[in-house]
Amino acid sequence: xxxAAEIERAKDRKDVTVVKVRxxxxxxxxxxxxxxxREEIEGGRAKIVFDCGDLKYISSRGFAVLVSLHGRALSKxxxxxxxxxxxxxxEVFTVLNLADLFKIKDSxxxxxxxx
Amino acid sequence: MRVSIRVKFVLIxxxxxxxxxxxxxxxxxxxxxxxxRRITARQQELLHRELQRRALYIFxxxxxxxxxxxxxxxxxxxxFVRQAKEASPDVRYxxxxxxxxxxxxIPEDGVAPDYAPVEGLEAPDTGLAYQDHTAEDGxxxxxxxxxxxxxxxxxxVGFAYVGFSSRKIVEELARTQVDFREAGxxxxxxxxxxxxxxLALGFVSSLLxxxxxxxxxxxxxxxVRRVGEGDLxxxxxRLSNDEVGDLADHFNDMVVNLKKAQEDRIxxxxxxxxxxxxxxxxxxxxxxSVPKTPGFSCGAVYAAAREVGGDYYDFIxxxxxxxxxxxxxxxxxxGKGVGGAIMMAETRSVMRAQIQKAGTPAExxxxxxxxxxxxxxxxxxxxxxxxxxxxxxxxxxxxxxxGHNPTMVYRAARDGFEKITLRGKPxxxxxxxxxxxxxxxxxxxxxxxxxxxxxxxxxxxAANAKEEAFGMDRxxxxxxxxxxxxxxxxxxxVLDEIGAFAGGWPQSDDITVVIVKRA
Numbered sequence: 001x002x003x004a005a006e007i008e009r010a011k012d013r014k015d016v017t018v019v020k021v022r023x024x025x026x027x028x029x030x031x032x033x034x035x036x037x038r039e040e041i042e043g044g045r046a047k048i049v050f051d052c053g054d055l056k057y058i059s060s061r062g063f064a065v066l067v068s069l070h071g072r073a074l075s076k077x078x079x080x081x082x083x084x085x086x087x088x089x090x091e092v093f094t095v096l097n098l099a100d101l102f103k104i105k106d107s108x109x110x111x112x113x114x115x
Numbered sequence: 116m117r118v119s120i121r122v123k124f125v126l127i128x129x130x131x132x133x134x135x136x137x138x139x140x141x142x143x144x145x146x147x148x149x150x151x152r153r154i155t156a157r158q159q160e161l162l163h164r165e166l167q168r169r170a171l172y173i174f175x176x177x178x179x180x181x182x183x184x185x186x187x188x189x190x191x192x193x194x195f196v197r198q199a200k201e202a203s204p205d206v207r208y209x210x211x212x213x214x215x216x217x218x219x220x221i222p223e224d225g226v227a228p229d230y231a232p233v234e235g236l237e238a239p240d241t242g243l244a245y246q247d248h249t250a251e252d253g254x255x256x257x258x259x260x261x262x263x264x265x266x267x268x269x270x271x272v273g274f275a276y277v278g279f280s281s282r283k284i285v286e287e288l289a290r291t292q293v294d295f296r297e298a299g300x301x302x303x304x305x306x307x308x309x310x311x312x313x314l315a316l317g318f319v320s321s322l323l324x325x326x327x328x329x330x331x332x333x334x335x336x337x338x339v340r341r342v343g344e345g346d347l348x349x350x351x352x353r354l355s356n357d358e359v360g361d362l363a364d365h366f367n368d369m370v371v372n373l374k375k376a377q378e379d380r381i382x383x384x385x386x387x388x389x390x391x392x393x394x395x396x397x398x399x400x401x402x403x404s405v406p407k408t409p410g411f412s413c414g415a416v417y418a419a420a421r422e423v424g425g426d427y428y429d430f431i432x433x434x435x436x437x438x439x440x441x442x443x444x445x446x447x448x449x450g451k452g453v454g455g456a457i458m459m460a461e462t463r464s465v466m467r468a469q470i471q472k473a474g475t476p477a478e479x480x481x482x483x484x485x486x487x488x489x490x491x492x493x494x495x496x497x498x499x500x501x502x503x504x505x506x507x508x509x510x511x512x513x514x515x516x517x518g519h520n521p522t523m524v525y526r527a528a529r530d531g532f533e534k535i536t537l538r539g540k541p542x543x544x545x546x547x548x549x550x551x552x553x554x555x556x557x558x559x560x561x562x563x564x565x566x567x568x569x570x571x572x573x574x575x576x577a578a579n580a581k582e583e584a585f586g587m588d589r590x591x592x593x594x595x596x597x598x599x600x601x602x603x604x605x606x607x608x609v610l611d612e613i614g615a616f617a618g619g620w621p622q623s624d625d626i627t628v629v630i631v632k633r634a
Binding site: 063068101 | 447449450451452492495496497499518520521538539540541544545553572
């Protein structure tokens with residue numbers, strides 16, 4: 001299963017971290033990603049934009065990771081905003097009734113502006 | 116037939132030596148023959164030349180005395196001939212012939228007889244002619260014939276026939292030949308003896324060396340036997356720095372890998388056994404039978420994607436002030452496998468404990484969330500859950516949903532499905548007050564023939580080799596098709612249809628279906 005994640009500072013907003021995930025967020029990869037983003041948040045960079053544009057699949061564990069990171073970011077005075085969510089993934093959020101927990105933006109730039 | 120390396124080695128050496136010997140014999144024989152021929156020819160030529168020289172000398176002396184012959188002074192010539200014969204014992208005779216008559220040696224009766232030269236020999240007018248001949252007494256001869264010329268008068272005055280005995284020459288030649296043959300034979304026998312010596316040496320050394328050479332092989336064979344008998348700790352010793360040594364190294368590598376493979380296999384076997392135990396334990400957590408409720412039939416199926424899973428369902432008998440109710444739980448714990456199974460077991464225990472305290476399904480979920488939340492947050496997990504409480508007397512079910520798939524109800528009256536979506540977040544995500552704010556419940560009245568269907572997302576997501584999803588439409592059409600059957604039959608049928616659709620394609624998520632049907 002292909003999987004890659006880039007964690008970078010936003011160009012104009014150095015206080016915002018953009019996480020771009022490609023491919024599959026399954027049991028294994030979502031825990032790996034959780035660790036990386038958690039380190040960002042613990043390091044004081046709690047403003048996270050999660051770019052889902054190239055995310056093909058997200059398992060329930062992946063959702064659990066997002067929920068957990070979201071809670072962490074909030075507790076550190078930041079937030080975890082989802083951007084470019086595909087319909088299929090949005091639908092799962094809806095079924096889980098978790099969509100309204102998150103701020104969801106159409107584009108990464110909109111998500112960055114939201115901070 | 117088993118032939119040891121030692122025997123093979125000896126046989127090979129033996130064969131090689133025999134071939135060498137044979138070739139040597141053949142070559143020396145041929146060379147000796149040709150050498151013998153050449154030497155004989157050369158010697159013959161030398162002897163012939165010597166004969167020629169002596170004949171020329173005799174003829175030149177005769178020519179010097181040609182005058183005497185011209186004047187028929189035979190006595191002088193007779194003396195010369197006698198002296199010449201005495202000087203050279205191998206000159207048997209010198210015959211001087213004039214006009215076909217033998218004139219010297221002078222006949223005793225004085226009458227010169229007709230001369231008959233040896234057969235085939237005719238004196239030439241110039242030069243000398245040679246003829247091999249055997250005398251009557253068996254003496255081998257060479258007869259030389261030629262003219263006697265008076266140089267002063269330039270006149271041929273007669274012919275001379277000189278008979279040389281060639282016995283010495285022949286004997287000399289024969290002796291040379293014999294000597295040569297003897298030398299040849301001696302050489303051959305010497306070579307043979309040498310070869311036999313080498314052969315014996317080879318044999319002895321093969322007896323001594325081969326065991327030395329095959330010793331590493333024997334040791335390696337012993338190591339192979341030992342490992343074969345199960346001693347995987349044993350290692351072969353590298354005894355020789357050659358191919359056998361390499362083989363020993365490869366063998367040791369093989370044993371290491373074999374040991375590792377065996378350990379892996381044992382480990383896998385152990386894991387498998389433990390998984391089987393876990394599976395047994397988890398299976399025991401599921402209801403062993405579906406409850407019998409007056410006016411209702413219940414059915415349930417569960418298929419884990421792996422040995423153990425995170426889905427679960429439960430039927431719980433409740434007693435509210437003497438009034439009996441049936442609690443029905445369908446839940447999906449984040450994650451599959453052992454992790455999911457552990458959380459499933461915890462969720463089940465907590466849920467079972469809280470249900471008894473709670474008066475309503477919403478309350479039961481709230482209590483459960485408050486207990487589960489810390490553990491779920493630590494484990495980065497959550498649980499989605501449907502909980503329904505069936506009051507079979509009133510044919511009514513109060514349902515509640517914590518982020519779980521919507522409930523589907525088949526309405527017999529209009530032959531269609533009703534989808535009941537309730538707000539409510541998954542368990543283990545939000546703090547109590549937040550969670551409680553969202554939770555929502557609904558009362559579902561069930562008429563005769565109505566079927567309440569609760570499931571997990573594994574049903575809709577079940578895929579086949581073409582990566583098509585089973586989907587809700589197929590799922591609901593299966594239920595509609597079996598709407599007249601008993602609840603358990605419907606549930607079983609759903610699982611069968613999913614299996615047929617997947618066609619052996621591996622299941623990616625746990626599948627749970629619970630059916631409650633009003634008769």
